[in-house]
Amino acid sequence: MKLTYFGHSCFLVESGGQKLLFDPFITPNPLAKGVDISKIQADLILLSHGHVDHVADAVALASQTGAPVVSNWEVSEWLGRQGLTNLVAMNHGGSRSFGFGRVKMTGAIHSSTMPDGSAGGNPGGYVVEFAEGAFYYSGDTALTMDMKLIPEEFAIRFAVLPIGDNFTMGASDATRAAGFVDTSIVVGVHYNTFPPIVINKEEAVATFSKSGRTLLLPAIGETVEI
Ligand code: NI
Numbered sequence: 001m002k003l004t005y006f007g008h009s010c011f012l013v014e015s016g017g018q019k020l021l022f023d024p025f026i027t028p029n030p031l032a033k034g035v036d037i038s039k040i041q042a043d044l045i046l047l048s049h050g051h052v053d054h055v056a057d058a059v060a061l062a063s064q065t066g067a068p069v070v071s072n073w074e075v076s077e078w079l080g081r082q083g084l085t086n087l088v089a090m091n092h093g094g095s096r097s098f099g100f101g102r103v104k105m106t107g108a109i110h111s112s113t114m115p116d117g118s119a120g121g122n123p124g125g126y127v128v129e130f131a132e133g134a135f136y137y138s139g140d141t142a143l144t145m146d147m148k149l150i151p152e153e154f155a156i157r158f159a160v161l162p163i164g165d166n167f168t169m170g171a172s173d174a175t176r177a178a179g180f181v182d183t184s185i186v187v188g189v190h191y192n193t194f195p196p197i198v199i200n201k202e203e204a205v206a207t208f209s210k211s212g213r214t215l216l217l218p219a220i221g222e223t224v225e226i
């Protein structure tokens with residue numbers, strides 16, 4: 001699988017020729033000013049919750065790519081009010097088959113108000129199962145015991161987890177989350193974008209390596225093979 005990082009919690013995973021884009025927040029992010037969103041291609045866009053730092057460019061990129069947007073019911077209703085029609089509404093615990101494999105929506109401990117203040121349902125995350133393997137994106141969340149259910153069902157090759165602390169897990173809890181989902185490779189997201197989530201990257205990498213795990217922190221715009 002190939003993962004390209006676009007800053008904050010926005011990343012694209014490619015497998016079997018399918019491109020899945022998560023939580024697009026690029027144009028408002030000064031750290032991602034080198035990313036040209038007009039060049040981003042996607043076959044499916046997935047949103048973890050309604051906060052602006054996860055949905056800011058969703059409408060523009062869905063319109064540009066024609067990709068369906070997967071989200072919870074309330075976020076899907078909001079996207080409909082923004083004029084999108086190619087929407088896939090799910091909710092926690094539900095899974096759905098796509099041409100490339102399966103997507104299951106997982107829970108998250110967080111909040112989910114939309115940018116206009118309307119209700120954004122409950123925040124979530126996703127397990128995506130491709131033919132070549134599965135990965136887990138937790139979305140914004142605290143560490144939760146429910147993560148332990150995931151490896152009962154899926155062999156997780158890698159997890160994409162927030163490490164910025166303050167609004168979500170920090171590196172220490174994200175290391176424990178990696179243990180809960182039984183993976184040794186984590187891509188860290190949701191850090192350094194805003195002052196309360198500025199971290200020391202070397203310390204975060206060391207926190208993971210103490211438990212024998214690898215924390216990948218691709219540069220914005222960088223693609224890594226996992
Ligand atoms: Ni959030």
Ligand code: MN
Pocket residue numbers: 051053054140167190
């Ligand atoms: Mn967030």
